[in-house]
Amino acid sequence: MAAFVVSPLKMGPLLVLWLAVCLSGTWAVDRGNFKTCDQSAFCKRQRALKPGQSPYRALLETLELTNTKLTLQLINDNNKVRLLLELYRLQGNMTRVKINELKPLKPRFEVPDVLINDPPTEPLSLLSRDENGVVLSLGADSQRLIVSAKPFRLDIMEGREVLLSLNSRGLLAFEHLRIRKDTKVDPEGTENKEETEAANEPAEGEEKAKEDEKVEDGMWEETFKSHTDSKPNGPSSISLDFSLPGVENVYGIPEHADSLKLKATDGGDPYRLFNLDVFQYEVFNPMALYGAIPVMLSHSAQRTMGIFWLNAAETWVDISSNTAGKTVFGQMLDYVQGSSETPQTDVRWISESGIIDVFIMLGPTPADVFSQYASLTGTQAFPPLSALAYHQCRWNYNDQEDVAAVDQGFDDHDIPYDFIWLDIEHTDGKRYFTWDHHKFPQPKDMLQGLLDKRRKMVTIVDPHIKVDSSYKIHNEIRSKGFYVKSKDGGDYEGWCWPGNSGYPDFTNPEMRAWWASMFAYDQYEGSMENMYTWNDMNEPSVFNGPEVTMHKDALHGNWENRDLHNLYGLYVQRATAEGLIERSGGVERPFVLARAFFAGSQRYGAVWTGDNAAEWDHLKISIPMCLSLGLVGVSFCGADVGGFFKSPSTELLVRWYQTGAYQPFFRAHAHLDTPRREPWLFGPENTALIREAVRQRYALLPYWYQLFYHAHHSGQPVMRPLWVEYPQDTATFSMDDQFLLGRDLLVHPVTEEGARGVTAYLPGKGEVWFDVHTFQKHNGAQNLYIPVTISSIPVFQRGGSIIPRKARVRRSSSCMEHDPYTLFVALSPKRFAQGELYIDDGHTFNFDKQKQFIHRRFSFANNALSSRNLAPGSQFTTFSWVEKIVILGASKPSKATLKTPDGKESLLEFEFDASMSVLTLRKPGVNAGLDWTVVLQ
Amino acid sequence: MFPNCSLGHCHIIIAVVLWSICVDSRKIRGISLSYKRFYRERKSFLCIDGSKMIPFDQVNDDYCDCVDGSDEPGTAACPNGRFYCTNLGYRSHYIPSSRVNDGICDCCDASDEYRSQTPCQNTCRNLGQRERAEVEGQMRVLGEGLRLKQQLIEEGVLTWREKQAQLRDLQRVSDDLQTQLDDLRKEEARRKEEADALREREIGARETADNSPTSHYRPESPISVFKELDSNRDGSITVDEVQAKLSPVQDEEHALSEDEAVALLGGVHRVDLSRFEETLWTSLRTGDNVTIKGRHGVPGSLADEDPNIKAAVSAAEKAAADLKRVEDAYETVYMEIRDLREKLSIDYGSEREFLFLHNQCFQLKVHEYIYELCPFSQVTQKSASGEVVSLGKWGSWAGSPENQYCQMRYESGEPCWQGPTRNTMVMLICGTETALRSVKEPSKCQYVMELQTPVSCQPALRQRGIHSEL
Secondary structure (H helix, E strand, O other): OOOOOOOHHOOOOHHHHHHHHHHHOOOOOHHHHOOOOOHHHHHHHHHHHHHOOOOOOEEEEEEEEOOEEEEEEEEEEEOOOOOEEEEEEEOOOEEEEEEEEOHHHHOOOOOOOOOOOOOOOOOEEEEEOOOOEEEEEEOOOOEEEEEEOOOOEEEEEEEOOEEEEEEOOOEEEEOOOOHHHOOOOHHHHHHHHHHHHHHOHHHHOOOOOOOOOOOOOOOOEEOOOEEEEOOOOOEEEEEEEEEEEEOOOOOOOOOOOOOOOOOOOOOOOOOOOOOOOOOOOOOOOOOOOOOOOOOEEEOOOEEEEEEOOOOOOOOOEEEEEOOOOHHHHHHHHHHHHOOOOOOEEEEEEOOOOOOOOOOOEEEOHHHHHHHHHHHHHHOOOOOHHHHHHHEEEEOOOOOOOHHHHHHHHHHHHHOOOOOEEEEHHOOOOOOOOOOOOOOOOOOOHHHHHHHHHEEEEEEEOOEEEEEEOHHHHHHHHHOOOOOOEOOOOOEEEEEEOOEEEEEEEOOOHHHHHHHHHOOOOOOOOOOOOOOOEEOOOOOOOOOOOOOHEEOOOOOEOOHHHHHHHHHHEEEEEEHHHHHHHHHHOOOOOOEEEEEOOOOEEEEEEEEOOOOOOOOOOHHHHHHHHHHHHHOOOOOEEEEEEEEEEEOOOOOHHHHHHHHHHOOOOOOOOOOOOOOOOOOOHHHHHHHHHHHHHHHHHHHHHHHHHHHHHHHHEEEOOOEHHOOOOOOOOHHHHHOOOEEEEEOOOOOOOOOOOOOOOOEEEOOOOOOOEEEEEOOOOOEEEEEEEEEEOOOOEEEEOOOOEEEEEEEOOOOOOHHHHOOEEEEEOOOOOOEEEEEEEOOOOOOHHHHHHHHEEEEEEEEEEEOOOEEEEOOOOOOOOOOOEEEEEEEEEEOOOOEEEEEEEEEOOEEEEEEEOOOOOOOEEOOOOOOOOOOOOEEEO | OOOOOOHHHHHHHHHHHHOOOOOOOOOOOOOHHHHHHHHHHOOOOOOOOOOOEEEEEOOOOOOOOOOOOOOOOOOOOOOEEEEOOOOOOOOOOEEEHHOOOOOOOOOOHHHHHHHOOOOOOHHHHHHHHHHHHHHHHHHHHHHHHHHHHHHHHHHHHHHEEEEEEEEHHHHHHHHHHHHHHHHHHHHHHHHHHHHHHHHHHHHHHHHHHHOOOOOOOOHHHHHHHOOOOOOOOOOOOEHHHHHEEEEEEEOOOOOOHHHHHHHHOOOOOOOOOOHHHHHHHHHHHOOOOOEEEEOOOOOOOOOOHHHHHHHHHHHHHHHHHHHHHHHHHHHHHHHHHHHHHHHHOOOOOOOOOOOOOOOOOOOEEEEOOEEEEOOOEEEEEEEOOEEEEEEEEEEOOOOOOOOOOHHEEEEEEOEEOOOEEEEEEEEEEEOOOEEEEEEEEEEOOOEEEEEHHHHHHHOHHHHOOOOOOO
16 A cells, blocks of 8 residues: 555656556456356366257166156266256246266265255156157146157147257256376276266166266366366366247346346356455456356246256356347347247356256246245345335444444434444454454443434454454364365465454354354344344455455365355355344344345345445446346345445435435445545535435335335245236336336336436336326336436336335334324226235244234225235234325315224315325324225215 | 524514414423414414414324424424424423434423333433533633633734734845845946956957967967977877876876876877877866866966956956855745745634644644644644654635634645545634644545634634523
8 A cells, every 4th residue: 555655756657657557447347357267167168068969868767756756867878977867846836857977976065055945846747658758747737848868858848838948959068076087096997997886787788988088177177367276076067058949038147247138148258156256346247246046037928937056166157049139120020021930048057066956947927936936945034124224334434433423413414224334344353243442442332322213233244254363253163173174174264354364164054053152142242132244255255265265175074165155155144144033032033234145045134236336337237136136036135325436426326325215225335445425425405315315215114114024925026127017018028227116116216327317118008107206197008208307216106006105204214113104095097906014013023923913905996995904813013003095096085984893984184186186085093903994985 | 403493584474364362372292482372272273384274173183284394393293393392401492303202312301202102301400400511611611712812812913913024024135135136246247247358358369469389378279289298299199298297187296197197098108199189188178187287277268367367257256156145145035035925825814813823733642643733734644653644735724604714624645545635624623722632534534633722712602502491
């Protein structure tokens, strides 16, 4: 750093130029730090295989069909290595395909702890069988699974239509484990023995492998930059192709800073799934980022399906499409001329190790796919209500006084917030679970101060542990042998924030239990019940490691990091969340934010899109990034409001607050080097704009809470692409500048600098949408130009919906607990509407364990609005009541009568705005947990 | 925070609307005495902005009817409403309606939490006592501060006058020097002219004189000098001849060594005329190192001129030296004046009360750093290792237009890594002594200091005391 404290005047012009280049260069990702497919030996090897005849053949005579599965051996005719195929029909219209080596030299890694249980199966029945293959029934909808023997392929059909084919392009490739030839004592003997063993039926008299495996570069050792990967197990990669006839749109496989609709990867790099700490990532490219969820959704107007590739090793996904690259005109021409070919998307998955374990979710609707995936990996953790409110973060709030001043600033400017966050500088020398005693001498006083205002705090606890013999946490982990080991067996050490650090082996359940116990109030000094946790750097980030992460040959027990790399972050978040639950005796719901994630991470908390930048493109990309995560189970997603690196213009900051207010995880965050940006630092006008955006968020919290309840209950995403609700509207398929919250709110945030207007697409032929601010009604199935000013946040409520809000916005969401509801009833053209209300205590598991909640259905039909109980088995009382009912698209009644179950009737006062057709019913006053009806006459 | 802003015009409008019916106001929650008249119990209530008439029983019924929030002064129903904390024994003030019954005690008389489960204590008496004690303390500090400030202002006036006098003196000296300079410049020019004229005349005379080789008064050619040095007239000059005829300029008594002689001949022992012209002649022409014995100066110069020329030249030299001396003095005075003017051009406050801070520095140690503020000059940070970093140079006053002298900005300190230059904002607060009270770095490389000083005490503060509504 000191090197930069040189007056430029003293430097030669060349030096100045050099510095300028260096400094400007630091604002973009250094791609050279991360591998391309070509630089990743297994990806290069696999990608060198081109589509063609598969060398694999199904040995039908080995077929075994039990009640739960079908097993069958496959043989590679080139090397005679046999694989074992297992096929399962799973409950809920899913098919599981598992392929492993029949007799691997040593066990191959199978991903644990991601599936919530052994997925329940349904019987498969054999429909027909001949020498070419077998046909199995998948039960419902005349769905059949066809196993072709030579070459081996699988086709899933419904009626006469092929839904999906596996290995139809012959890209099934399984690098069997082998003994390194150049180091073998007795190469011939061992090799032969292996092969004899591998071949189960020596009677068949297979010839020796025609083709001896070629030893290629990078099979047994690989070097990237200065790092060498020792690869003691040699090549072990796997690959399989999937063809999706009739499909033009695929989504998912986060995390990438790219468009919602995935692009064809021909001619470029595949999408990469490998959890990495990418410094200053760029938008619109397929590079790997912090998290990986190997789930892809395919969608066409006819059907939505999903492919879940359960593998935690480094993975690359190639996508090609026969329509990609065709111009709109070309596609039109195809259409007019009766199209030369049906559209088809081909996908190929390549992973470095492990086995092939694929779940094919057959939909057919988007909601079905979400439920199917949720049945495998679980649903979104139901967060405490306050976690859905606004979070104020910065690297760093410097000391207790600073925290108090920021807290007071929010009150002075009448802006609500629920959480204030402390980044790494709050600790004693980056020793997590400790405090810098100069800056935070009395953490409990500080937390009590927040608690008095019914607010909360998050402190950061990263998974790298300072190697320091005077640090309790380190000593315990070391003495218990809980650190990840290097290939030589010693504790693995790498460089991170504290300097030299160890990495606890979170894959070890004992380690996780110990880690969780560290969050007990008597262990984590200075912690209180209103203090929650943030796990950053859990890819894990290793500053001096290959690609800024852990060496692949580091050891987690018997397994290499190579096998389970993408799973590490999930375990960190899981152990932390379990700690927060335990410290409350299992009563309180945890809140844990993590940067790295894997399939199943949704069960443990929230994620954010990592270290973005204060740029308009980063604001735009926050939408597809969170939409992609929502599609694969992770609903609690957000991007740093304002952008982490660099300093946003005031306009960008305001627009980001407006966008973030309508995204699930709503947290402002900023880099240490940037100027302060608390909401009141940009003049009274901008303070007012930010205040208004945050207030809109708070008013809508009842709806957010209800959406999260559903995400938790049924796995439906909170933030949805339009096509999820309008699956047949092809205009929506690649839309990612606007989105739905639940079914009923459409948000088109302004993400263009200096925008004077936006064009929002309102879907639904014959439907109507109401501007939530003006109550103006618009027809569906149109592109609507909306003139905007700096205060505009275009949001529309679907005609036919009822949304509960709390209009009394207070200092924090907890302060609003007992406040009354205002119901916004947006009538459909047929004068119908429906909505829900979910209420519980907002922070415990009692909703689940003791069924303490209120869940109500609001229906408007035949000029009557009623509230009825959706959960008769549940019990909860609320102080909240219904304050106001606003009916959009209404006509003027002569009177409005409130009827309650005790038989009482009372007349309600109302106002009617004829210009906007808005009817406002004054103070029904009825408790929100009760049955009631309002009749308009 | 929520000042009792002027609603004077409303009062008048409503006063006209009101007709005086002597009905006691029933207790309306959340309003001040002065607002009671808007809430006299009648059949209906007119929103204070006049926008709507509602039945009186809808006042404080926990439903917002008036756009201006005036029907719900005592509940949280209106988003823009405000609640009056009477706070008997302490300070009355308004809070936003959203803080009514939110489970947080805001009014010290607990009046805002009349329906929440949070038990709030009436703490007004204690607060009032504490505040009164505090205010008394502040008043004492303020009184003392103002007294000290007056002293400092008076001292400032003296210092200012002194500086002005100093400036005037310097100006006078400068004027004198200017006059002297004019004279000396003329004198010097005259002397130089004289000397030049004499010389020219001599050169002219020499040109017409005979060409005797020994004559000093003719320009010498390489040939003539060659001949002079070529003692044995063999057409070449040898080392011996050089040693015999030449001596170092500085010391004519000293003889040249053989090596020196060889060097003068370009590294050889013998030169002919053409080599002579390239080597020794050049040295003689410059006259720096060697000269022909018994001669002064360079061949070709008017070294051994007659006494007249000598006198003229030395007079010219003296004139030039005199001029240089006075010029230097003038320069020094000029710089002094410039510095003083610059110093005096700084805005030291409306009464020049901050003048005394000039040339003073204040230090504060925070953890491992020592911060130093030298007002109107610079701010620095010294680390334990002794490294000093500039946190900014004096920029400007940066307070609000109403009180610009409550903040100082120091800017363009050392640049931060990957960031802008360091800068420091100094907040000035009233106190009885002048000292640096705190240093913070809210954003990286953006420092905020508090400088306490009597001169920041404002008499206006005195009028603001505790006023509680009884």
